[in-house]
Amino acid sequence: MSAPTRPPITPRGEEKVFFDRLREHKLVFQRCAGCSHAVFPLRTVCPHCFGESLDLERAAGTGTVYSFTAQARASHPFFAADVPYTLVLVDLDEGVRVFANLVDCPPDDVSVGMPVEAVFDDVEPELTLLRFRPVSIEEQS
Amino acid sequence: MSIRGTSAIVGAAQLDTFKTDGKSPVGLMAVAVNRALADAGLTLADVDGLFTASSYYAFPTLTLAEYLGIHPRHMDSTALGGCSFIAQLGHAAAAIQAGLCDVAVVAYGSTQRTDAGKLVSMAESSPYEQPYGLIHPIGAFGMVAQRHMAQYGTTSEQLAQYAVSAREWALLTDTAPYPTPLTVDEVLNSGVITSPLHKLDCCLVTDGGAAVVLVSAERARDLRDNPVYLLGSGEAVNHRNVSQMPDLTATEAARSSQRALQMAGVTLDQIDTAHVYDAFTISLLVLLEDLGFCAKGEGGAFVENGNLAPGGSLALNTNGAGLAQVHPGMLGMFLIIEAVQQLRGDAGRRQVPDARLSLVHGMGLTLAAHATAVLSTQPEP
Numbered sequence A: 001m002s003a004p005t006r007p008p009i010t011p012r013g014e015e016k017v018f019f020d021r022l023r024e025h026k027l028v029f030q031r032c033a034g035c036s037h038a039v040f041p042l043r044t045v046c047p048h049c050f051g052e053s054l055d056l057e058r059a060a061g062t063g064t065v066y067s068f069t070a071q072a073r074a075s076h077p078f079f080a081a082d083v084p085y086t087l088v089l090v091d092l093d094e095g096v097r098v099f100a101n102l103v104d105c106p107p108d109d110v111s112v113g114m115p116v117e118a119v120f121d122d123v124e125p126e127l128t129l130l131r132f133r134p135v136s137i138e139e140q141s
Numbered sequence B: 001m002s003i004r005g006t007s008a009i010v011g012a013a014q015l016d017t018f019k020t021d022g023k024s025p026v027g028l029m030a031v032a033v034n035r036a037l038a039d040a041g042l043t044l045a046d047v048d049g050l051f052t053a054s055s056y057y058a059f060p061t062l063t064l065a066e067y068l069g070i071h072p073r074h075m076d077s078t079a080l081g082g083c084s085f086i087a088q089l090g091h092a093a094a095a096i097q098a099g100l101c102d103v104a105v106v107a108y109g110s111t112q113r114t115d116a117g118k119l120v121s122m123a124e125s126s127p128y129e130q131p132y133g134l135i136h137p138i139g140a141f142g143m144v145a146q147r148h149m150a151q152y153g154t155t156s157e158q159l160a161q162y163a164v165s166a167r168e169w170a171l172l173t174d175t176a177p178y179p180t181p182l183t184v185d186e187v188l189n190s191g192v193i194t195s196p197l198h199k200l201d202c203c204l205v206t207d208g209g210a211a212v213v214l215v216s217a218e219r220a221r222d223l224r225d226n227p228v229y230l231l232g233s234g235e236a237v238n239h240r241n242v243s244q245m246p247d248l249t250a251t252e253a254a255r256s257s258q259r260a261l262q263m264a265g266v267t268l269d270q271i272d273t274a275h276v277y278d279a280f281t282i283s284l285l286v287l288l289e290d291l292g293f294c295a296k297g298e299g300g301a302f303v304e305n306g307n308l309a310p311g312g313s314l315a316l317n318t319n320g321a322g323l324a325q326v327h328p329g330m331l332g333m334f335l336i337i338e339a340v341q342q343l344r345g346d347a348g349r350r351q352v353p354d355a356r357l358s359l360v361h362g363m364g365l366t367l368a369a370h371a372t373a374v375l376s377t378q379p380e381p
Helices: A015-021 A079-083 B023-041 B060-068 B082-097 B140-153 B154-171 B184-188 B217-223 B252-266 B279-291 B301-306 B331-342
Strands: A030-031 A055-059 A060-072 A083-090 A096-100 A115-124 A126-135 B007-015 B049-051 B074-076 B102-108 B192-194 B207-214 B228-237 B273-276 B359-366 B369-376
Touching: A015 A030, A015 A126, A015 B082, A060 A096, A060 B192, A083 B074, A083 B140, A115 B140, B007 B023, B007 B082, B023 B060, B023 B102, B023 B207, B049 B060, B049 B082, B074 B082, B074 B140, B082 B102, B082 B207, B082 B228, B082 B331, B082 B359, B082 B369, B102 B228, B102 B331, B140 B192, B140 B279, B140 B301, B154 B184, B154 B279, B154 B301, B207 B217, B207 B331, B228 B252, B228 B331, B252 B279, B252 B359, B252 B369, B273 B279, B273 B331, B279 B359, B331 B359, B331 B369
Parallel strands: A096 A126, B049 B074, B049 B102, B273 B359
Antiparallel strands: A030 A055, A060 A083, A060 A115, A083 A096, A115 A126, B007 B207, B007 B228, B102 B207, B228 B369, B359 B369
C-alpha cells in the first residue's frame, strides 16, 4: 500500500490570498479602513461596520494560546505518524485569533496563556502551513 | 401573531437506534415516517409538509419524498446540524398556521454505526482547520473543554460525572446499548482521544431513524387525547467553524432558549424535563450554563454528586441521550421523541411523575447553531 498523501485543500477567494502570503512567510490579517477593527480570517466585507475597505497588514506573529487540544488520533491517515499532535487557537498581539499546530512542545507542557510565535512550514512547494512554537524565556526578555 | 400552542405532535416513532441490518439512511427515515403516521392514526396520503435534514443527502427532502412516493406541497431542508429538527418543529408550526401544509412530518435517518470508519462527512471543512489535522468535531470540543477548565477550574472528574449520570438514566430503559453501570474511574481510564476528553466523554455512535407528525392544535384534539403542543420555539447562530467561535465557553443557546421560553410564556423553573444535546460531556456542561440551569462556569459543580442522575434536582436526558442511548450523528430528533414520551406518560421506569412541560435544546456542529423547543401537555402555559 502506498503512503497516504496529504488531504488536499482548495483555498478560494480571500482564503487563497491568505495562503499565498503564507508561502511568502507572511502571516497577514486585515484592518478595516472604516472602523479600524482588526479582521481575521480575511474577508471582503468588514464584520464590524460592513465596509468594503479592508487593508492587508502583516502580523508580528507573536501571541498567546487561547486554547488547545492534543489529539491522540489523527484526522486523516496522512497525520497518523504525528500523533499525539497539538492544535492551538492563538490570540495574536494584533487582536485576532488564528488556528494552527503547536510544535517543539510536548503536549503536557502546553497551557492556556502561554506565549508563542509563528513559524512557517514549507510542507510542499506550493503549500506553506502555519505553526506556532513556544517563545522561550530568554527570547521574551 | 405567534405560533404558541397552535400546533401539536400527534405521532412519534423511533427505530433501530443502535445498529440496523440492511437498511439505508432514507429507508430508516421512511419506516420512522410510516410508524409515526400510524401512531397518529394518519397515512402517507395525508402528508403535505415534509421536513428533514441529513449528512448523507445533499437534497434530503427530495430524496425522502421520492422514496416515500409522495408529493408534498411544502418542503424544508433547514441544515443547522444536529439541532435542525428542533428548529423544524417551529418551521412546521409556522407553515401549518400559514396554511402552507396541514400534516407536517419531520424525519431523520442515519446508519452511522454501520458505516463506522467509512462515513465521509458531507460537510465541507475549513482550509483554516483541515490542513492542521483537526478531527471534526471532537478536536474542537477538546479545545472547548481545555478553555473551560482553564477559565473555571472544571475538572475531568466533573465531566465524567455526567457520563455516569447519563448511563444511570439509560439503565432505566429497555434499550440501553450498554446496560451496566459506569463509574467516574472508568471514564477517566477509557483513554484520552483529544485532551482533555476521554473516549467515554464522547457520545455513542449509533444508527437510528425517527419521525414526528405535527398538525394544527384544533385537528390534534380529534386525533388523540394526549397531543404534545409546541408552546415555544427559538433559534440562534453565531459561527460555522470552531476557529471562528468568538468565546469557546459561551454559546447562543442563551438566546435561542430565551426566545423559546418567552414565546411559550413560561420560565425555566416550570420545566419538568429537559432534553439537552450531549454530544460530549463538555458540550452538555456549556449548554446547561447557557440555558440558565446553573451559572456560567458552574456546570462542573452542577453535575457533581449525581445531581443529573435519576432522583437529582433536574430531570435531564431521561433516556441517557447521546452519551448512553442513541447518537446517529444528529441527535435532535431523538431528544424530541424522549420529551414526547415523557409528556405522554409513556416513559416507563424512567417516567418523571406528572411531567407537563419539557424543554428540548439542540446544538448544531461545534456549538455553532442552536434551536430550543418548549413542549407541553396543554396548548396554553
